[in-house]
Amino acid sequence: xxxxxxxxxxxxxxxxxxxxxxxxxxxxxxxxxxxxxxxxxxxxxxxxxxxxxxxxxxxxxxxxxxxxxxxxxxxxxxxxxxxxxxxxxxxxxxxxxxxxxxxxxxxxxxxxxxxxxxxxxxxxxxxxxxxxxxxxxxxxxxxxxxxxxxxxxxxxxxxxxxxxxxxxxxxxxxxxxxxxxxxxxxxxxxxxxxxxxxxxxxxxxxxxxxxxxxxxxxxxxxxxxxxxxxxxxxxxxxxxxxxxxxxxxxxxxxxxxxxxxxxxxxxxxxxxxxxxxxxxxxxxxxxxxxxxxxxxxxxxxxxxxxxxxxxxxxxxxxxxxxxxxxxxxxxxxxxxxxxxxxxxxxxxxxxxxxxxxxxxxxxxxxxxxxxxxxxxxxxxxxxxxxxxxxxxxxxxxxxxxxxxxxxxxxxxxxxxxxxxxxxxxxxxxxxxxxxxxxxxxxxxxxxxxxxxxxxxxxxxxxxxxxxxxxxxxxxxxxxxxxxxxxxxxxxxx
Numbered sequence: 027x028x029x030x031x032x033x034x035x036x037x038x039x040x041x042x043x044x045x046x047x048x049x050x051x052x053x054x055x056x057x058x059x060x061x062x063x064x065x066x067x068x069x070x071x072x073x074x075x076x077x078x079x080x081x082x083x084x085x086x087x088x089x090x091x092x093x094x095x096x097x098x099x100x101x102x103x104x105x106x107x108x109x110x111x112x113x114x115x116x117x118x119x120x121x122x123x124x125x126x127x128x129x130x131x132x133x134x135x136x137x138x139x140x141x142x143x144x145x146x147x148x149x150x151x152x153x154x155x156x157x158x159x160x161x162x163x164x165x166x167x168x169x170x171x172x173x174x175x176x177x178x179x180x181x182x183x184x185x186x187x188x189x190x191x192x193x194x195x196x197x198x199x200x201x202x203x204x205x206x207x208x209x210x211x212x213x214x215x216x217x218x219x220x221x222x223x224x225x226x227x228x229x230x231x232x233x234x235x236x237x238x239x240x241x242x243x244x245x246x247x248x249x250x251x252x253x254x255x256x257x258x259x260x261x262x263x264x265x266x267x268x269x270x271x272x273x274x275x276x277x278x279x280x281x282x283x284x285x286x287x288x289x290x291x292x293x294x295x296x297x298x299x300x301x302x303x304x305x306x307x308x309x310x311x312x313x314x315x316x317x318x319x320x321x322x323x324x325x326x327x328x329x330x331x332x333x334x335x336x337x338x339x340x341x342x343x344x345x346x347x348x349x350x351x352x353x354x355x356x357x358x359x360x361x362x363x364x365x366x367x368x369x370x371x372x373x374x375x376x377x378x379x380x381x382x383x384x385x386x387x388x389x390x391x392x393x394x395x396x397x398x399x400x401x402x403x404x405x406x407x408x409x410x411x412x413x414x415x416x417x418x419x420x421x422x423x424x425x426x427x428x429x430x431x432x433x434x435x436x437x438x439x440x441x442x443x444x445x446x447x448x449x450x451x452x453x454x455x456x457x458x459x460x461x462x463x464x465x466x467x468x469x470x471x472x473x474x475x476x477x478x479x480x481x482x483x484x485x486x487x488x489x490x491x492x493x494x495x496x497x498x499x500x501x502x503x504x505x506x507x508x509x510x511x512x513x514x515x516x517x518x519x
Contacts, residue, residue, distance in 0.1 A: 080173060081137065081201055084250030085223060089134040096243055097128045105238035112234075120235070127239045131225050133203070139221035140201050148194035155187070156300065156349055160195060161356030161402040162443035168294070171360055175290040176248045178279060180393050182268060182296075182401060183257040184491070185303045187353070192255060192296060193222075195355045202255040203247065205275055223252075227275075229260060244278040251289055254279075255296075258390065258397075262305065264313035266490030268398055273390040280386060281374055285367050293393055295358035297400030299407065299491055301351025301461055310483045351406060351461050354445050358400035361393065403437055403444045403492045405458030410489040411496065413468070413477060420474040430455050433496065442495045 084092075096102060102124060110120040152158050171177060179202065181192060189204060196202055204224040220226075227240060247254065260272035283291060303309070366389065367373065374382050412429040413421065421429070434444055434451065446454045459475070462468040467481040477485055 082251045084247065085135045085201070085203070085252050086137070089132055092132045093125075093128050096132060096239065096246065097125055099242050099246075101242055102128075102239055105235050109235040124235060124239060127236050128243075131227070131240060131243050133220045133223050133225045135201070135203075135223035136221040137201070139218065140223060141197070144218070144222045145193060145197040148190045148197070152187070152191050152194045152353065154349070155304075156191075156351065156353035157447075158191065158194070159352055159354045159445055161297070161354045161445060162400070163357045164359055167360050168357060171292050171294070172290055174251060174288075175292045175362075176251050176279075177253045178248075178276075178291065178293050179253075179255040179296045180293050180397055181255060181257050182298055182397055183259045183262050184266075184298050184300060185262065185305055187300070187304060188257070188298050191298060191353055191355060200253040203252050204255050205257075207261075241278040241281075244275060245282055248279045248283075248291060249289065258394065262309055263490075264309045266487035267493065268394065271390045271394050273386055276390060276393075277383075277386050280363060280389065281382065283363055283367075283374060285364050285373055291363040293361045293363070295361075295393065295397040295400045297356040297358065297397060297402055298354070299402050299404050300353045301404050301406040301458070302465075303487075304350070306484060306487055310487050314483070351457065352404050352445060352447070354402040354404055356400050356402045356443050358396050361396065363389075366392070398494050399442070401492060401495065403434075403442055403495065405445070405447070405454045406461050407458075407488050407491045408433060408444070409455060409458035409462060409468075410485050411492055413475075414486060414489045415496070420476045422474055426459070426475055427452065427455050430458075437492070437495055440495065442492070 106117065106120045106124050109115075109123075110117045113120070177200070179192070179196070181188060189206075193202060201223055205227045206219055206224045207227065207229055216226075225243065228236060231237065244254075256275050258271040258273065258276060259269040260274075261269070263269055279291060370385075372385060374385060377385060408430050409426070412426065412433045415433070416429060418425070431451065437444055447457055459468065462485070463470060463475075465481075465484075466478055467485050468475050469478045
């Protein structure tokens with residue numbers, strides 16, 4: 027019993043380290059986690075006193091709990107079984123595959139990351155790049171939205187800045203949960219986005235197991251009242267017009283909706299527009315490459331990207347950098363799913379799959395119609411559309427202002443929100459014209475203005491943002507028909 031045992035120094039150090047870790051793991055770390063969790067819950071409770079749409083317990087639940095809840099959901103387990111039988115792989119391997127999908131999808135919301143980091147960065151970046159303006163808001167209708175409803179913001183997709191801009195504008199109302207594509211699955215962006223409550227999706231996946239897991243997560247979030255934001259176009263607009271909707275996520279949200287349940291689902295259209303879209307040339311070039319039935323592809327040149335950033339920084343240092351015009355966000359008329367289904371006397375749960383798909387498509391068309399009406403008209407789009415709506419190829423300043431004034435009158439008669447800086451229409455026209463001249467999309471010659479033949483596509487891109495709003499049948503259409511570039515080719519100045 028009194029024998030001395032000699033141990034190597036490295037073994038003593040390893041043993042001591044393991045003993046210290048055991049003490050930390052069993053005593054100190056749980057206490058610290060409890061204290062941090064309690065502090066986070068107090069912060070969420072405080073935020074909920076100021077937010078109109080409260081942060082739900084589901085959103086603040088520990089990520090591992092949500093992972094286990096989703097992974098062992100009965101529908102997911104049934105999908106795993108079917109996947110195992112269909113592919114011939116063992117059930118254990120299918121379960122591991124499902125676990126990878128679940129961990130990829132489920133977010134890890136942090137109120138601190140969202141409100142202290144995310145929204146502050148969103149505000150500073152938005153204000154650095156644009157003069158941000160809040161457009162039309164139906165305040166009475168928005169105030170009447172049931173705070174206990176599951177609110178879904180339906181947004182048109184003009185730029186990757188949409189995430190940043192809408193987060194900033196909506197920061198005083200709620201914490202939004204976005205569906206983010208695979209482009210953001212890079213470190214450290216992935217962790218930041220996940221901590222802000224966003225969930226990643228594989229937009230083009232045809233894996234039935236993955237689609238079922240994604241559907242169950244979206245349905246669980248909707249049932250729990252999580253405020254979500256979706257881009258029904260499924261990607262950025264390549265020609266400036268609204269794209270045909272892809273209703274996968276919306277289908278997951280509404281398919282199991284109970285009209286008699288305690289929680290309604292309310293869709294709020296959000297229209298976004300910019301005087302300059304940062305990716306405009308990439309998008310129009312991708313559109314051109316996609317013509318003839320080919321799938322559009324994006325080609326980002328590192329040299330051009332870093333050259334653009336470097337030139338902007340150089341202009342800032344010299345005091346010659348200017349913001350990219352106005353960025354505006356408008357909120358449209360909320361649509362209650364419960365009221366919509368009651369008006370049509372249907373319950374989506376009782377319909378055949380074919381009929382349910384048709385009804386969801388009809389709902390999507392209604393949302394896109396209202397979304398189109400919500401898009402604000404900004405100076406650049408006004409000048410671009412006015413120049414392209416007439417056969418005249420050259421305009422004096424007086425003639426161009428007359429065309430824009432007529433366009434404004436037509437849009438106002440249809441209830442379209444027009445952002446007029448300083449409440450001065452002439453100044454608004456000057457702002458739009460100046461930006462197009464600086465980018466040489468419009469050329470000035472002998473006191474007259476005309477379209478730059480090399481930039482017709484880009485001018486059409488900005489005109490398409492509001493082209494539908496000026497069409498006689500805009501109340502019936504849901505996707506903006508792009509203006510034909512070919513008709514501009516002859517006789518351009």
